[in-house]
Amino acid sequence: MHLQKFVRNHIEYRIAPLTSEQSRINPQRGKKVKQADGKDELGEIINRSKILCVFPFQIKEQKTELPSGICQTGRITEGETTIFPNLHPFSENHVVGVMTTEHFLNLDQFLSKLIQNNLVASRKYILAVNANDRNARFPTYLWGYMPSSAGSIIHTHAYLW
Ligand SMILES: [Zn+2]
Structure with a gap:
């Protein structure tokens, strides 16, 4: 069982191995400027x-x-x-x-x-x-x-x- 994923237009599409549900993630969002990081x-x-x-x-x-x-x-x-x-x-x-x-x-x-x-x-x-x-x-x-x-x-x- 493994996670299937592909990238289209900079969006990463992931297919859940158990349910076949699809989710979308934009990895670039992790690089955007944050007003607070919340880590502390x-x-x-x-x-x-x-x-x-x-x-x-x-x-x-x-x-x-x-x-x-x-x-x-x-x-x-x-x-x-x-x-x-x-x-x-x-x-x-x-x-x-x-x-x-x-x-x-x-x-x-x-x-x-x-x-x-x-x-x-x-x-x-x-x-x-x-x-x-x-x-x-x-x-x-x-x-x-x-x-x-x-x-x-x-x-x-x-x-x-
Ligand atoms: Zn505990």
Whole structure:
């Protein structure tokens, strides 16, 4: 599986390997003059949130477990991904799928294996929920990264329900 892309009139067209959806990117936009680069503010957010991050505690010490009907071992893991119950659920079967042990990753640090492991673990969870409750037929996988995508927790994770 690889990303298909081509350039036409200085616009880069990318075809998503999973969905065949197309997106357009103008690489020249990265060179335009900026009034503010936001790097200092972002660095502060990352450092501050790392100190307050609850995921290492929730994964290593709190040990909340999935119901035994969903997972006999209490947690679904795949590579660096760990799936565990959301402490503040807003839906039945609402869990967190933390993608990596690193608090923050730059975009070029998201190796395909990290994302693949998160998707594989999430699939296992979704299938287990459905096997346990045949009425649970419409799963949701939600991944937003960083405040600009409404991600209020910096540490990379997906929500599933
Ligand atoms: Zn963290």
